[in-house]
Amino acid sequence: MTSQQYFVDLHIHTAASDGIFTPQELVKQASLKGLKAIAITDHDAWDAIEPISSLAFKVGIEVIPGIELSTNIEGTEIHILGYFIDYTQSQFQERVLHFKNARIERAHRMVEKLAELGVRLEIARVLEIAGSGSVGRPHVARALAEEGYVGGTDEAFTRYLGNGCPAYVPKNFLTPRESFDLVHSVGGLAFFAHPGIENRDGLIDRFASQGLDGLEVWHSKHSNSQVKNYLDIARQKNLLVCGGSDCHSDNLMNNGGGSVKVPYSVVQEMKRRLANKKEKQA
Numbered sequence: 001m002t003s004q005q006y007f008v009d010l011h012i013h014t015a016a017s018d019g020i021f022t023p024q025e026l027v028k029q030a031s032l033k034g035l036k037a038i039a040i041t042d043h044d045a046w047d048a049i050e051p052i053s054s055l056a057f058k059v060g061i062e063v064i065p066g067i068e069l070s071t072n073i074e075g076t077e078i079h080i081l082g083y084f085i086d087y088t089q090s091q092f093q094e095r096v097l098h099f100k101n102a103r104i105e106r107a108h109r110m111v112e113k114l115a116e117l118g119v120r121l122e123i124a125r126v127l128e129i130a131g132s133g134s135v136g137r138p139h140v141a142r143a144l145a146e147e148g149y150v151g152g153t154d155e156a157f158t159r160y161l162g163n164g165c166p167a168y169v170p171k172n173f174l175t176p177r178e179s180f181d182l183v184h185s186v187g188g189l190a191f192f193a194h195p196g197i198e199n200r201d202g203l204i205d206r207f208a209s210q211g212l213d214g215l216e217v218w219h220s221k222h223s224n225s226q227v228k229n230y231l232d233i234a235r236q237k238n239l240l241v242c243g244g245s246d247c248h249s250d251n252l253m254n255n256g257g258g259s260v261k262v263p264y265s266v267v268q269e270m271k272r273r274l275a276n277k278k279e280k281q282a
């Protein structure tokens with residue numbers, strides 16, 4: 001069998017963030033599906049990597065240590081996947097947690113400011129609306145609309161949450177560029193996650209010039225034509241490709257009905273790129 005016939009799932013969430021997989025369940029499924037490699041990419045978390053790696057090692061499945069970071073640029077949330085990261089480095093962990101906490105703190109402060117204005121929201125509801133995403137102004141805006149304080153989310157921004165408005169709280173977010181540097185600082189590769197959902201392909205050139213290593217081409221929510229499009233873009237710009245299901249609770253290689261088949265060769269390409277980078281640094 002050639003390596004092309006092996007498959008991988010490089011975008012998996014576990015119970016360490018907003019998924020439901022325990023290490024045992026995940027490794028069992030990966031084994032049943034005959035996967036050669038998996039990457040654990042929890043949101044701002046790495047706790048599942050170690051237990052999964054030791055279980056997977058016993059059944060011959062390679063585990064790539066990963067993470068999914070939430071970044072912001074021009075008001076858009078962009079997710080960046082880091083692969084082959086040395087997540088054990090304390091400086092890395094501190095920075096990831098700093099930005100994660102900054103988002104939650106900001107949501108709390110917005111709710112506090114609203115309360116001072118006589119507008120009462122439950123922070124728990126705001127966090128619930130945010131769900132697996134990173135909490136931010138859109139979720140506060142939806143809670144305001146739900147409670148009938150505003151006619152819609154646009155009004156929430158113009159009356160309360162927009163820059164200079166009474167419940168505005170300045171942000172302290174990770175930018176995509178900072179996330180590339182952060183991933184590189186622990187020896188990893190940075191990928192633009194599910195670009196087909198974000199619909200901001202215009203950013204790819206800028207990201208590439210800032211150090212982005214690749215695109216998530218295969219994703220359970222990408223159409224066949226999007227997959228082809230991102231393969232073309234990656235080829236043109238000498239970017240790596242990766243892919244995964246982004247599953248939180250469904251089957252591996254599957255998420256909400258969309259299935260992905262990602263060849264093991266993408267992992268080999270990543271390793272080649274990392275080896276080249278090391279050679280250049282030496």
Ligand SMILES: [Zn+2]
Nearest residue numbers: 068079193194
């Ligand atoms: Zn994502």
Ligand SMILES: [Zn+2]
Nearest residue numbers: 011013068246
């Ligand atoms: Zn994800």
